[in-house]
Amino acid sequence: MIKFIEKEQDWANDATRYWFDVNGEEYAVVESGGRQTIVCEGGDHVYNATLEAQLKAVLIVTDDMRRA
Secondary structure (H helix, E strand, C coil): CEEEEEEEEEHHHCEEEEEEEECCEEEEEEEECCEEEEEECCCCECCCHHHHHHHHHHCCCCHHHHHC
16 A cells, blocks of 8 residues: 655755655655655665666655645
8 A cells, every 4th residue: 555645845855755665665756956766764875776666656645746
């Protein structure tokens, strides 16, 4: 199950994080400079390429989330 948690602005790094709960684990889609990356709860990048690809496929940031 995937649930959107919150939007977080990181002004110092010109980035926005969109936090999601994915089956009890927290991950964020980070948008910065027109690019998206995935980070885990501690803020570290997801280094497992397979897991990152799976997360990118299901963690969809919508325009409504961006406007919030």
